[in-house]
Amino acid sequence: MKKISGQNEFECEKEELEMDIDSRNQSGDLPDANIIVAGITGTGKSTLINAIFGEEIAATGEGRPVTEYIREYNEKNTPIRIWDTVGLELDSEKTKKSIKDIKGTIASKASFSDKYDRIHAIWYCINSGSNRYQGAELEFIKELYAVGVPFIIVLTQCSGDEEKINRFESEIKKINASMGLEDIRIVQVLAQTVKFRGVDWEISPFGLDKLVNVTLELLPGFIKRSFIAAQRIGKIQKREECEKIIYDYVKAAEKGFWEKVPLVNIIPTDRKIMQMTKEICMVYNTYLPQESIERISQYHLDFENKLRGLIIPIYRGYSKKITALLEQKKEEGFSVESLNVNKKDRAARMVAFYGYTDMDSIEELWEQTTAEELKDVDRVTKELGRIINRRLRESSKIGN
Numbered sequence: 001m002k003k004i005s006g007q008n009e010f011e012c013e014k015e016e017l018e019m020d021i022d023s024r025n026q027s028g029d030l031p032d033a034n035i036i037v038a039g040i041t042g043t044g045k046s047t048l049i050n051a052i053f054g055e056e057i058a059a060t061g062e063g064r065p066v067t068e069y070i071r072e073y074n075e076k077n078t079p080i081r082i083w084d085t086v087g088l089e090l091d092s093e094k095t096k097k098s099i100k101d102i103k104g105t106i107a108s109k110a111s112f113s114d115k116y117d118r119i120h121a122i123w124y125c126i127n128s129g130s131n132r133y134q135g136a137e138l139e140f141i142k143e144l145y146a147v148g149v150p151f152i153i154v155l156t157q158c159s160g161d162e163e164k165i166n167r168f169e170s171e172i173k174k175i176n177a178s179m180g181l182e183d184i185r186i187v188q189v190l191a192q193t194v195k196f197r198g199v200d201w202e203i204s205p206f207g208l209d210k211l212v213n214v215t216l217e218l219l220p221g222f223i224k225r226s227f228i229a230a231q232r233i234g235k236i237q238k239r240e241e242c243e244k245i246i247y248d249y250v251k252a253a254e255k256g257f258w259e260k261v262p263l264v265n266i267i268p269t270d271r272k273i274m275q276m277t278k279e280i281c282m283v284y285n286t287y288l289p290q291e292s293i294e295r296i297s298q299y300h301l302d303f304e305n306k307l308r309g310l311i312i313p314i315y316r317g318y319s320k321k322i323t324a325l326l327e328q329k330k331e332e333g334f335s336v337e338s339l340n341v342n343k344k345d346r347a348a349r350m351v352a353f354y355g356y357t358d359m360d361s362i363e364e365l366w367e368q369t370t371a372e373e374l375k376d377v378d379r380v381t382k383e384l385g386r387i388i389n390r391r392l393r394e395s396s397k398i399g400n
């Protein structure tokens, strides 16, 4: 912790928190997580990318050609950049050139001094039915792994014989171990439903949540939130990340930098709450400009719900509602560290109250809305306002 002479520890900590929250305010957007998705043609890279990050990323789009063998996808407002290898056929005479090309691109990015520009993870796709792990591909994996970026082997299109696929996975593990690559994680995935001709049963996608979790385990901490926000598979991960955001704001309010008594600080308090709302929305793939967040509280909330910063301190019954809502969250499985905040810290408790209400609301909207619809800012502003208002009204009933 940086210590400035003449300040006590509390003041230093207070200033750091304030700077932390304020720098988030200015930058607004999350940085991009950079992921390479490599593998031979037809292994299912595009299908996997679509399943995890949504159709708009790699659907039919051509991407920006970076080199002959790499395309880059970077959708505005989605904090992820994907580098997809194209047309890779390791048995062709082009093999050597393509490996050099891809490895060169990755290695040059891996050495960028700005950690946000580096490649943060590599997913290497192998078709689970190929049953072949040798030759040029093995060389390729060895070279990519040596770059030193978190590396995951994704066994794709896992709709076939389970035992056979497991045997293939063991075989890969054995070969990796013999080459000193024993820590490479392997995840089995089916990214898209498989239907069978003439029978009315199908195999649903699986393994995507595991790939998300394993990737999160390996990603450096500074980029985890971006990955959580960009992926559309893990709801629990999104919730946990929102809780962290809420708790950051609760702690900041507790430290008192926007004052203990929100009554005389309605405007700064509301501004912080709106900033928190914006960050929570981002975790659910939703970018709302400041004016949309303001519109929500100006036009879409009932009078008593509109007085965010004001209502809590003057209406004493609200304290009970806040405790009731937080306890309800705990029952739902949240960690709710905010429950330990002193009841007299009204600003902090109020932040927790609105944070969880915002999170529940945006999650509700996210679950019933397509990725395309989430980009319609007017629609999202209206809908989110309606849901937040309804939930605030409902929560005035809990605890009674």
Ligand SMILES: Nc1nc2c(ncn2[C@@H]2O[C@H](COP(=O)(O)OP(=O)(O)OP(=O)(O)O)[C@@H](O)[C@H]2O)c(=O)[nH]1
Pocket (backbone or CB within 6 Å): 039, 040, 041, 042, 043, 044, 045, 046, 047, 048, 085, 086, 087, 088, 156, 157, 158, 189, 190, 191, 192, 193, 194, 195
């Ligand atoms: N049902 C089903 N089909 C899949 C799955 N993964 C890939 N496929 C099919 O396999 C074919 C190839 O998949 P792509 O995702 O285009 O493969 P790719 O790795 O992007 O191929 P290139 O872009 O040529 O390198 C497509 O017809 C996909 O529909 C899956 O999980 N389930």
Ligand SMILES: [Mg+2]
Pocket (backbone or CB within 6 Å): 045, 046, 047
């Ligand atoms: Mg493709």
